[in-house]
Amino acid sequence: MLKRYLLTPGPTPVPPEVLLAAAEPVIHHRAPRFTEILTEVVAGLKYVYQTTNDVLIFASSGTGAMESAVVNLVAPGDAVLVASCGNFGERWVKLNKTWGAAITLLDFDWGTRVDPAQIAAALQANSKIKAVFVQFSETSTGVVNDIRAIGEIVGATDAVLVVDAISGLGATDLPTDEWGVDVCVAGSQKALMIPPGLAYVAVSPKAWKLVESNPTPRFYFDWVAARKKMTGDSAQTPYTPAVSLMVAQNKAIEMIREEGLANVFARHRVLGRACKEGVKALGLELFGPDDPEANSVTAVKVPAGIDGGKIGKIARDEYGVWLAGGQGKLKGQIFRFGHCGYFGAFDIIVGLSCVEMVLAELGHPVKWGASVGAAEQVLMKSEVKL
Ligand SMILES: Cc1ncc(COP(=O)(O)O)c(C=O)c1O
Incomplete structure (x- = not known):
């Protein structure tokens, strides 16, 4: 399964x-x-x-x-x-x-x-x-x-x-x-x-x-x-x-x-922050500004030497996780996490954990749990229900 x-x-x-x-x-x-x-x-x-x-x-x-x-x-x-x-x-x-x-x-x-x-x-x-x-x-x-x-x-x-x-x-x-x-x-x-x-x-x-x-x-x-x-x-x-x-x-x-619109926005803000902090803790670079209001998508640069196309494919086929790739001229250069809508704390944890495993599989040096740990710290501080 x-x-x-x-x-x-x-x-x-x-x-x-x-x-x-x-x-x-x-x-x-x-x-x-x-x-x-x-x-x-x-x-x-x-x-x-x-x-x-x-x-x-x-x-x-x-x-x-x-x-x-x-x-x-x-x-x-x-x-x-x-x-x-x-x-x-x-x-x-x-x-x-x-x-x-x-x-x-x-x-x-x-x-x-x-x-x-x-x-x-x-x-x-x-x-x-x-x-x-x-x-x-x-x-x-x-x-x-x-x-x-x-x-x-x-x-x-x-x-x-x-x-x-x-x-x-x-x-x-x-x-x-x-x-x-x-x-x-x-x-x-x-x-x-x-x-x-x-x-x-x-x-x-x-x-x-x-x-x-x-x-x-x-x-x-x-x-x-x-x-x-x-x-x-x-x-x-x-x-x-x-x-x-x-x-x-x-x-x-x-x-x-x-949930209330204000809480919905607050939840997205925490999830976006957790995802971004997780990505950074893994030593990866965000694509675009590290904006506290950019709460729908986290875009991440594919690390040098890694085939960007393989990240989404391995995540999907081996781990069952659908992530998004780069579109148009960014194909192969970035990958993206979505976190808009029915997303909660553990969706972020699953996504980050999957990326750690995929990158390790592709030969990228990974400090196990680094991204998950950073995300958990953001999530634990949240005052809104996730
Ligand atoms: C910002 C934005 N505009 C337009 C579209 C196109 O929408 P659809 O694929 O539903 O036609 C999308 C879909 O991803 C989107 O995110």
């Missing part, structure tokens, strides 16, 4: 209670009970988003919701700004290219944060920019961008701020309204603790103005049609929803509410 541990930044482990909820008999989506569930899920998502804006739900992966943001906000030839610092920033570029936007690209080194001052300068240089696209947690590098600062800058202009918070929402504090995030994209399979398949967007009144005047044709991802159907006393989805995922999301949000 090989017991499996899913320690990636998406998909993430799903709580047993949530899996049971997803296994309930499927109900019909045009029935009053479904309206109740949808209404509860939307209210719960607003709690997690810390928003009073409209929240729309789509049956798609996170990229679908990202694409929905581009088609609803941008017409061919429109000026947009993309501030990218990783693989998912590049996705904003690809989506905007696909839909014919005129892109100003601020391309930051992978492993660094987006510089808000450069966004301010780019917006000042081109007042026609309609939308600014950025990541909150750039999952490919573990970096978390300063959305509060970016929100202040973009909020002072006519442009809307579009944030991909797919791996950050529900892990690190992101008060959507307070920080002026006009469109906030999230996905179900990260800190929202359900399987892949649902994606969410929170849309501000400022963004709605742009959406309502945008001539780009759209159908499945039309936000206006979605809002019309998803709001009110008899809320439904325009098309057949992923009913079981919706039931699962309702349960997962109930758990998030029980």
Whole structure:
């Protein structure tokens, strides 16, 4: 037997209670009970988003919701700004290219944060920019961008701020309204603790103005049609929803509410710190800044002389542990631990312990238990339940 541990930044482990909820008999989506569930899920998502804006739900992966943001906000030839610092920033570029936007690209080194001052300068240089696209947690590098600062800058202009918070929402504090995030994209399979398949967007009144005047044709991802159907006393989805995922999301949000958002963030902060201290105690180097708020992912440089591709493969095939590798140009150069969503103290211990054994197997000198011991010291000091 090989017991499996899913320690990636998406998909993430799903709580047993949530899996049971997803296994309930499927109900019909045009029935009053479904309206109740949808209404509860939307209210719960607003709690997690810390928003009073409209929240729309789509049956798609996170990229679908990202694409929905581009088609609803941008017409061919429109000026947009993309501030990218990783693989998912590049996705904003690809989506905007696909839909014919005129892109100003601020391309930051992978492993660094987006510089808000450069966004301010780019917006000042081109007042026609309609939308600014950025990541909150750039999952490919573990970096978390300063959305509060970016929100202040973009909020002072006519442009809307579009944030991909797919791996950050529900892990690190992101008060959507307070920080002026006009469109906030999230996905179900990260800190929202359900399987892949649902994606969410929170849309501000400022963004709605742009959406309502945008001539780009759209159908499945039309936000206006979605809002019309998803709001009110008899809320439904325009098309057949992923009913079981919706039931699962309702349960997962109930758990998030029980823990309390502040405790959820505090737990992620402790787990992120424990993981990072463990990595450093093993003599490994973090990739990117050692940021106390980068709580979804810990990215680690592959030590010199080690074949990076083998770390994840051995962890998976011999130890049953799924870790994430490097993406795009970081393939083979880094590996990543996920700790967003249904993660607790011993997930960190399992991940670090596995890495010690894998590295030893690959011939890297390992001081047994060094990473685990360092993590334990952080975990033991935690004042929040892990
Ligand atoms: C920050 C970020 N953006 C976008 C995506 C893409 O989401 P999906 O794979 O659900 O389409 C991911 C998934 O890992 C992500 O972490």
